[in-house]
Amino acid sequence: MPKEKIKKEYTFFENVYEVVKLIPKGRVTSYGAIARYLGTGMSARMVGWAMNAVPAGTRGKVPAHRVVNRQGLLTGKHHFNPPSAMEARLKKDGINVVKDKIQHFDQHFWDPNTEL
């Protein structure tokens, strides 16, 4: 646990977490979608970084497994506890995943700009 120093308000990360938490069950979104939703000079990369920087304790609350890249590919599965947990959770949500790829991605896609 690194010494947490309140440097700034991390609006960036907080926003990301909030949006991710708001993802309905059985739905997924992309980093770019979140980035656009936040609107600022935020790039999809930062969203990914935000996930990596998820504060301890928030991990169980932020369903990061529902956030995938635009291709619907589970790019961040290697960052999971067991990497296989990602698709396992997605399947648990009713999303079928084959080879780290979400099936019917467009169907499960949840865009905060459109649906939120």
Next chain:
DNA sequence: ACATTGACGGAAA
């Protein structure tokens, strides 16, 4: 302070 990398995305070739 400089260089490299990173859970991405979109434009260009």
Next chain:
DNA sequence: ATTTCCGCCAATG
């Protein structure tokens, strides 16, 4: 259609 490059900002070495 695919491959390559650039940008976005922050963190790390």
